Amino acid sequence: MTASVHSFDDAIALSRDELGNFHGRTTPAYRNMIGPFGGITAAVLLNAVLQHPERLGEPTALTVNYAGAVPDGPFRIVAKPVRTNRSSQHWIVEQWVLEDGQECIATTATVLTTARKATWAGSDIPAPLTGGPAAGITPLRFAGVPPWFEQFDMIPLTGAIPSQWDGQEHSDSTSRLWVRHAAPRALDYCSLTAACDVFYPRIWLKRALRVPAGTVSMTIYFHANQAMLDSTGTGYLLAQAKGQEFRDNYADQSGQIWSQDGSVLATTHQLAYFKE
Amino acid sequence: MTASVHSFDDAIALSRDELGNFHGRTTPAYRNMIGPFGGITAAVLLNAVLQHPERLGEPTALTVNYAGAVPDGPFRIVAKPVRTNRSSQHWIVEQWVLEDGQECIATTATVLTTARKATWAGSDIPAPLTGGPAAGITPLRFAGVPPWFEQFDMIPLTGAIPSQWDGQEHSDSTSRLWVRHAAPRALDYCSLTAACDVFYPRIWLKRALRVPAGTVSMTIYFHANQAMLDSTGTGYLLAQAKGQEFRDNYADQSGQIWSQDGSVLATTHQLAYFKE
Numbered sequence: 234m235t236a237s238v239h240s241f242d243d244a245i246a247l248s249r250d251e252l253g254n255f256h257g258r259t260t261p262a263y264r265n266m267i268g269p270f271g272g273i274t275a276a277v278l279l280n281a282v283l284q285h286p287e288r289l290g291e292p293t294a295l296t297v298n299y300a301g302a303v304p305d306g307p308f309r310i311v312a313k314p315v316r317t318n319r320s321s322q323h324w325i326v327e328q329w330v331l332e333d334g335q336e337c338i339a340t341t342a343t344v345l346t347t348a349r350k351a352t353w354a355g356s357d358i359p360a361p362l363t364g365g366p367a368a369g370i371t372p373l374r375f376a377g378v379p380p381w382f383e384q385f386d387m388i389p390l391t392g393a394i395p396s397q398w399d400g401q402e403h404s405d406s407t408s409r410l411w412v413r414h415a416a417p418r419a420l421d422y423c424s425l426t427a428a429c430d431v432f433y434p435r436i437w438l439k440r441a442l443r444v445p446a447g448t449v450s451m452t453i454y455f456h457a458n459q460a461m462l463d464s465t466g467t468g469y470l471l472a473q474a475k476g477q478e479f480r481d482n483y484a485d486q487s488g489q490i491w492s493q494d495g496s497v498l499a500t501t502h503q504l505a506y507f508k509e
Numbered sequence: 510m511t512a513s514v515h516s517f518d519d520a521i522a523l524s525r526d527e528l529g530n531f532h533g534r535t536t537p538a539y540r541n542m543i544g545p546f547g548g549i550t551a552a553v554l555l556n557a558v559l560q561h562p563e564r565l566g567e568p569t570a571l572t573v574n575y576a577g578a579v580p581d582g583p584f585r586i587v588a589k590p591v592r593t594n595r596s597s598q599h600w601i602v603e604q605w606v607l608e609d610g611q612e613c614i615a616t617t618a619t620v621l622t623t624a625r626k627a628t629w630a631g632s633d634i635p636a637p638l639t640g641g642p643a644a645g646i647t648p649l650r651f652a653g654v655p656p657w658f659e660q661f662d663m664i665p666l667t668g669a670i671p672s673q674w675d676g677q678e679h680s681d682s683t684s685r686l687w688v689r690h691a692a693p694r695a696l697d698y699c700s701l702t703a704a705c706d707v708f709y710p711r712i713w714l715k716r717a718l719r720v721p722a723g724t725v726s727m728t729i730y731f732h733a734n735q736a737m738l739d740s741t742g743t744g745y746l747l748a749q750a751k752g753q754e755f756r757d758n759y760a761d762q763s764g765q766i767w768s769q770d771g772s773v774l775a776t777t778h779q780l781a782y783f784k785e
Contacts (some may be wrong), residue, residue, distance in 0.1 A: 262754040293759055294726045294780050296572040298619050300592035315603070315614045316576035321782075322727070323576040323617060325601060327591070338591045341599060341619055343574050345726055345780075349757040352785055355715055357682050358753045406633050439631055449597070450570045450621055452728045454761040454780045456754045477634045477765070478732045478773040481625040483569055485730040485776050487763050489753070497754040500761050500780050504570050504621075504730045506597075509628055 240384055241427070245277045246268075247284055247310065255281040255310040255388045259303060263381045268303040270381035271448045272430030276423040278326045278342045281312040283422065285358045288314070289322040292422045294345040296452045303330055308339070312478070313361040321347040349458065360495035364389075365469045366411045385431060386415050386469075394433055395441045406476035406486075408432055411469040420465045420498075422455060428470050428490055429453050429501035435476030436507040437488045444509050449483070451503040457496070465492040474501075482506055516660055517703070520545075520770045522715065523560055523586065529697045531557040531586040535579060539657045544579040546657035547724045548706030552699040554602045555616045557588040565591070565598040568698045570621040572728045579606055583613070596624040609785045625734065636771035638666075641745045642687045661707060662691050662745075670709055671717045682715040682752035682762075684708055688743040696741045696774075698731060702745050704766055705729050705777035711752030712775045712783040722783040725740070725759070733774040741768040750777075758782055 240262040247255040263273040270489040282288060309329040316323040328340035341422070372386035392408030412431050418424065436448035474488035483504055490499040516538040523531040539549040550575040558564060585605040592599040604616035648662035668684030688707050694700065710722035733741070750764035759780055766775040 294574075296619060296726070296728060298570075298621060299600050301594065302599075315617060318577065321576075323574050323614070325617060338599070341591060341601060343572060343617055343619055343726075345574060347758070351761065352756070352758050352783065353716065354756040355678065356754050357680075357715070357751060402631065404633075439633070440629065450572070450619075450728075450730075452572060452726075452778060454726075454754075454759070454778075456756050456759070456761075458757055475633060477776050478632050478730075480628070480630040480732050480773075481734055482628050483625065483730070483732070484622070486734075487776070487778070497756075500753050500763070500778075502728060502730075502763070502776075507628065 237415060241414060241424060243416055244273050245280045245423055247277065247280055250283065253450050255284065255312065256307060257310065258307045259305050261380060265381055270430070271299060271451065272427035273381065274303060274340055275320045275430060275451060276427045278310060278328060278340060279344065279426050281310040281326060282324050282344045282346065282421050285312050288346055289317060290320065290346040290348040292455050294454050295342060295426065296450065297340060297342045298450045299340055299448055301337065303339045318482045321345060328502065335373055348354065354480040356497055358489055358497060360471060360491040361409065361473065362471065363493065365493045373416065384415055386413050387431065391462040392438055395438065397441065398443050399441050403439055403441065406435045407473065408438060409473045412472050413467065417467040419467055420462050425455065425457060425490065425499055426453060428472060429488065429499060431472055432474040432486065432488065434505050434507065435474065436479055436484050439476055439479060444507050446505055446507040448503050448505050451501065453499055453501045455499050457498040461492065461496055461498060465498065468493045470498065515692060517690060517694055517700060520549050521556045521699055523553065523556055525560065531560065531588065532583060533586065533640050534583045535581050537656060537661055541655045541657055547575060547727065548703035549657065550579060550616055551706060551727060552703045554586060554604060554616060555620065555702050557586040557698050558600050558620045558622065559604060561588050564622055565593060566596065566622040566624040568620065568731045569623040570730050571618060571702065572726065573616060573618045574726045575616055575724055577613065579615045580608065583606065598622045632773055634765055636747060636767040637685065637749065638747065639769060639771040641769045644711060646699065660691055662689050663707070668714055673717065674719050675717050678716055679717065682711045683749065684714060685747065685749045688748050689743065689745045693743040695743055696738050701731065701733065701766065701775055702729060704748060705764065705775060708750040708762065708764065710781050710783065711750065712745055712755055715752055715755060718728050720784050722781055724779050724781050727777065727779040729775055729777045731775050737768065737772055737774060741774065744769045746774065
C-alpha cells in the first residue's frame with residue numbers, strides 16, 4: 234500500500250483470476266472486535282459485482298448475510314449474474330474463507346443492479362436536519378474501540394453510546410449522527426454501503442446494557458444516482474437508525490442515509506443477534 | 510385438490526425428487542395481473558426450506574428477489590444450506606421456470622433459520638391499534654381485481670387504494686389494514702410471509718396515479734415464535750406499510766405486521782419498480 238491509496242480502497246481492493254474468482258484480504262484498518270467491520274465486508278462483496286465484466290447498471294438493492302466469521306487474511310469472492318433482463322440484473326455473491334484449512338462460505342449476498350432513468354421523484358422521509366455539523370464541532374474520538382471506528386469521523390446528535398451501562402431501559406432506540414471518511418474520500422456506492430453499518434447495536438441503547446451482539450443480515454436500497462453521489466463528494470452524511478422489535482435473540486432496525494443537503498441517498502435495514 | 514385443502518396450502522405445495530429438487534406449480538387462485546402474487550412466490554420459496562430434511566431452526570430472515578416472470582405452470586426450487594452453525598443456518602434458494610422451452614431463474618432468495626431462545630424482549634413499534642376490526646365491519650370486496658385479492662379478507666383503515674386517479678400527490682404514503690385468509694387458516698411462517706406483500710404499490714397512493722409498478726425485492730424479519738403464531742391462529746393481522754423514497758424508477762417501503770393483540774409478528778421492507 235502506498236501513501237496515495239485510501240484505507241477504504243485498500244480494504245475493498247480485489248484481483249480477478251482466470252476463472253473469474255475475485256481475491257481480496259482483510260486489512261487491520263477495518264478490524265472490528267471479531268473479524269472485519271460488517272460495513273467493509275458488505276462493500277467488498279458489492280465491489281466484486283461492480284468489477285465484474287458482465288455487470289449491467291448501478292447498485293439498486295443489496296442484501297448481505299453474515300453467515301460465519303471472516304478470519305484475518307485472504308478470501309475469495311464468487312459473483313454470479315443469475316438473471317439479466319433488459320434494464321436489470323440479479324446477482325448471487327459468495328465470500329469464501331479458510332477455516333481450519335477448509336474453504337467455507339462466510340458471507341452471502343444478493344445484489345440488484347439496474348439501468349435507471351429519471352422519473353417523478355418524491356419522499357416520505359424528509360431529513361431531520363441539514364447543512365452538516367454545527368461550526369466548531371469536531372468528530373468524537375473514542376478510546377479503546379476497534380480500529381474501524383478511527384476510519385470515520387462521527388458526530389453523534391442523538392442516541393450516542395450510553396456513558397453508563399446501568400440497565401435503565403430507553404423508550405426510544407434512535408441514533409442519529411454525522412459521518413464521513415476520516416481521510417477525505419468522495420462518496421461512491423461502496424462507501425455508501427459501509428456507511429449503512431456504522432450504527433452500534435440497537436440493543437445496547439435500548440437496554441443500556443452491553444450484551445454480545447452482531448449483525449446477521451443487512452439490506453440496503455440505493456436511492457442515490459451518480460450525480461447525487463458526486464454532489465455529496467467528501468461531505469458528511471446524516472445517518473439515522475431506529476430499533477424496531479427485540480425478541481428471542483434477534484432485533485431489527487430501520488435506517489436512512491441523507492446527504493448534507495437533505496437528499497435521501499439510501500435506506501437500510503438490518504437484523505442483529507443478541508445474547509440473553 | 511380436494512375440498513379439504515386450503516387454497517394457500519394448495520399453492521405452496523411441493524414435492525421433492527430423488528435429486529433433492531422441489532417441484533411446485535402456480536395456481537389460478539393466486540394469480541396477479543402478471544404471474545402469481547409476489548407473496549405466494551415468497552411463501553413457496555420459504556416452504557422449500559421448511560420442507561428440507563437438513564433444516565435447522567425456524568425462519569428468522571428472508572430476502573426474496575423477483576428477477577423475472579413466473580409463467581403459469583410448473584416450477585423447480587433448489588434450496589441449499591450453504592452454512593450451518595450451532596444455532597443458525599444460511600440458505601440460498603432459486604426458483605427455476607421454463608421460458609421459451611429453456612429453464613431459467615425467475616426468483617432468488619436468501620433465508621436465515623435459527624434456533625432461538627427466550628431473551629429480554631422490547632419494542633420500539635407499538636401497535637397503532639389492537640383488538641381487530643370494529644364490530645359489524647365486513648371485509649372489502651373488490652371488483653375487477655386479480656384473483657389473489659379474493660383469497661384474503663381485507664379491511665382498510667387508512668391509505669386505501671385511491672378512488673380517484675387524479676394525480677393529486679399525497680404527503681403521506683402510509684396504508685394500514687386488517688387482513689386474514691378469507692377461508693379460515695391458522696397463521697404459520699408461510700402465510701405470515703405472504704401477508705408482508707399484501708400492500709398495493711406505494712407509488713399509486715403517493716401520486717394517486719396508477720403507473721406500472723411491481724415488487725423487485727422484499728425482506729422479512731420474523732419476530733413471531735411458534736407460541737405467538739399459535740395464539741394468533743385464524744385472527745386478523747394488522748398490516749402497515751409506508752413508502753420512503755421514490756426516485757428514478759424505484760421506490761422502497763417499510764412495514765410492520767402485528768397480531769390482533771398488538772404483538773409484533775414481522776417487520777418487512779421492499780423495493781418496487783415503477784415507470785415514469
